[in-house]
Amino acid sequence: MDCCGQFLKSQFPLINDDLYEYVEGVLSNGIDDFEDSEELYDAVGAVLHEVSEEKTEDDIREICGKLLSLMRGTNGDGPKEEQKVLDAPIHLASMASNLQDNVEDIKSIWMMQRDETLKVDARKLEKAEQKLQQKQEKRQEVAFTNRSLPPVKLQSATASQVTSKKESKMEAKGVNRAQDIRIENFDVSYGDKVLLQAADIVLAFGRRYGLVGRNGLGKTTLLRMISSGALRIPSHISVLHVEQEVVGDDKTALDSVLECDFARQSLLDREKEINAKLNSGDSKSNEINLTNELSEIYAALGAMEADKAPARASIILAGLGFTPEMQGRATKTFSGGWRMRLALARALFSKPDLLLLDEPTNMLDMKAIIWLETYLQTWATTLLVVSHDRHFLDTVPTDILHLHSATLDPYKGNYTRFETVKNERVRNRTREIEAQEQHKAHVKEFIDRFRYNANRASSVQSKIKMLEKLPELKPVEKEVEVVLRFPEVEALSPPILQLKEVSFGYTPEKLVLKNVELGATLESRICIVGDNGAGKTTLLKLILGILTPTQGDRVVHRNLRFAYFSQHHVDQLQLNGSSVDLLQQEYPGRPVEEYRRQLGSFGVSGDLALQVVASLSGGQKSRVAFAKMCMSNPNFLILDEPTNHLDIETIEALGHAINKYTGGVILVSHDERLIRMVCKELWVCSQGTVKSLEGGFEEYRAIVERELMELNKN
Structure with missing residues (x-):
């Protein structure tokens, strides 16, 4: 049983005493309670899930299988439990008649003698069993709900776009070298819901754009349409959308970032390959060509300052909170939040022509947010970021794109300036509409007064034509004010x-x-x-x-x-x-x-x-x-x-x-x-x-x- 406890603590180093003693108590009942690892999983799996959210269900099942093997002693890692072998038949009736004298003999037949140190504290066991019961009830409720409701079938977003013949010809010939991105006259829909209609977006090279708008209007969908190619942009422009966490493997965090520079990595791989051939002596006939190619590789690596790449990658990782020790750890050891930071670090290091970020501050603490704000202020290529962090939007963007009413409106400046200009536009439009309505009322009064006056007939007709030619001024659609209300509560006397x-x-x-x-x-x-x-x-x-x-x-x-x-x-x-x-x-x-x-x-x-x-x-x-x-x-x-x-x-x-x-x-x-x-x-x-x-x-x-x-x- 000691080996089971050691294995349990090695797999769950953060397990608290109550849960550990509960699991140990279940295991100490012996293997007779469990026909297979599935039954052991049913007994302790919910508790182990509570201890570690990072481990999957398959991981927990595998651990339960290992525990059962240790209990049976089938893997050679632990001792087999000693079995009591009877030397002769036992007559139980005669033993029962003299129970007081033979109680130890009966115990030796029917009971395994256990180490007293393995006994579970009753209070702690009860507490752990209550936690287990609540967890199992919750899982059963969710399982019942999943069975009773049909699976969710989500509709996918679609996009359509009108492109000019000139751009199509340039793209086909491969002569389009424009760095600015123009996506004109496009629609984006999500099922029956139109998110954007006849919209235009222009992203000038080197500008930083903040995409803002209410929840559910399609900001994230727009980024996905651009990154997936559903909305076409020039093929020579590299696009990187930071949306998914890095897949964990044995590569270190630093190496994971460095490998994003594909040109540098391919040159380094080729350098190793050539050096291996030269050192082996198998390519003497081709040695001059390989040496020349190696010189070209060194020149290319020098031109791109490849030797400075590890330092640059390390600076980015440090800014996002990775300590030197963490930078040397395998990516598979990090949680989902840290892998998202790693994905952001890879994007910053690779410097695409268009970088798309969706809520980059969500996974960061204050120190990393301030560092990222400073770093992005000197971003050299084009940036399009969705964020709801007011300070971030005031610090990073040079322009704001406002998504509302199925259209995109561009504004120069940061979020505070956008808000000022937008409110001023609303006030100006309101004043224009009021002035036009007053003018219409004055003209209509003139028309009604002299409609049947023959001497004023020409004037009346000109006024009617003028009214018909007046442009229709639509009021700016006001967004519904968001109101949240927490429930009223009664006062309590301190201490609280x-x-x-x-x-x-x-x-x-x-x-x-x-x-x-x-x-x-x-x-x-x-x-x-x-x-x-x-x-x-x-x-x-x-x-x-x-x-x-x-x-x-x-x-x-x-x-x-x-x-x-x-x-x-x-x-x-x-x-x-x-x-x-x-x-x-x-x-x-x-x-x-x-x-x-x-x-x-x-x-x-x-x-x-x-x-x-x-x-x-x-x-x-x-x-x-x-x-x-x-x-x-x-x-x-x-x-x-x-x-x-x-x-x-x-x-x-x-x-x-x-x-x-x-x-x-x-x-x-x-x-x-x-x-x-x-x-x-x-x-x-x-x-x-x-x-x-x-x-x-x-x-x-x-x-x-x-x-x-x-x-x-x-």
Whole structure:
């Protein structure tokens, strides 16, 4: 059994004591309880999934198979369990008549004697069994839902485009060398929904464009249409769309970035090949030609400064948060978030003619965001980025493309200038329409007064013709204002929430957080910041009671009801069925009007509430997740990166909703605009500690900028 425990800890180094002792207790019952690895998976698989989200179901099943082999001793790694062999037949009736004297003999027949140290604490076992039961019930509910609902069949986006004969001829002859990108008179549809109609887009070489617009209008779809070739651009222009994470393999992070420079990599591969031939001595007849080719390769590598490539790749990786140790690790060892950072690093290193970025700040902490903002300000080629980070859009783009009403409107300048000019355009158009209406009323009055006056007949006719020639001024279509509303809650008497000298570590040897001393009330508006991996999410789970402190105490009010919005909340939504169906499954037995009203509080109303969840945009799914989270009427919100996928207007509405909420709020976010709107207290996670920063976000940003300056110097 020791070998099973050692193997378990080697596969799940972060497993806590309660779950470890539970699994060990199940395994210690012996192999007789399990006919095959499938039965062992049914017993402990759910617990192991809880411990590690990174391992797939196949990984867990394989581990269960290995555990069963260790228990049976069939792999040679562990000792076989000793079996009791009887020397002669046993007469049980006679033994039972003298039970007191023969109890040890009976035990030796029917029971394996176990090491007392393997006994499971009853309280911990009960706690672990409750967690397992909840997990299994949840999985069974999801499995039933998946069986009862038909599979989701999503429609795919389509694009059509009109191209001039001149451009087609130039493209066919291969003489088109234009660096600017012009996509004119194109349509993009998603099923029956028209996203863009007769739209034009011009991307001038060397300009940086920010693509903005409400959730669900087709920004991400437009990027995919460009990158996939559904919208045609000159074939000599290289396009790179950072959308998917890097596939993990044995290559180091640094090598994964370096291999993106295909010209450099092919020259280096050829250099190795030639040197191998020269060293082998098999190519003496061709030695002069190979030597000449090798000289040409060295000249080409020198011209492209190939020797500086590793340093440049390392600088990019460091800026995105990869330490020197991480740069030397195999890509397969990184989580999905870090692989997305790696995909961004590869794109920045390869320098395509057109770089497409979709929400690049979602996976980054504040330090990496500030570095990326600075790096992209000197981007030499064309950049098209979708972002809802207000500060990022004020810092990086030279132009803004506004997607609305199935069209694209270009604006010069950053987001703040775009907003100013757009509002001015709306005011000007409103004034023009009002002036035209006044003019029409004055002319119509003249026509009505002198319509039957023969002396004024010619004047009346000219006025009528003038009215007919007046241009039709359509009012600017106003976008619906986004309003989010959290539920009203009753006041609670303090103390509400306290962490007293709390320390926590997934293993006793390595503490993630040490001596945390914090408190919160229903008036709290606390924002937690810090580098990725500093322990922000761990701190939230300690506050929620999901994790038990290794040392110290967590004290909460008995009537405190938490609601937790996690980073993966949106990904865990049931995609089959509508938003109303989703709330009905989670909170059955309530009127449909209540579900509709709840969704409407978060901007999911009308036909949108009846749309299949899988077909919603990321921002719309986030609103559904908020509605689901608040169905339990919580009085304390724990929000972990809630702005991912939300558009700027919804982030603004979220800030106003938090300020109006009468319960407590603890927020983890890297969105500078939201932090400045709501934060009354800033907690910084760093090097295992959590400290309140008196200077607020201004002081924290100054600290981060100083750290980046030191990084650049080194």
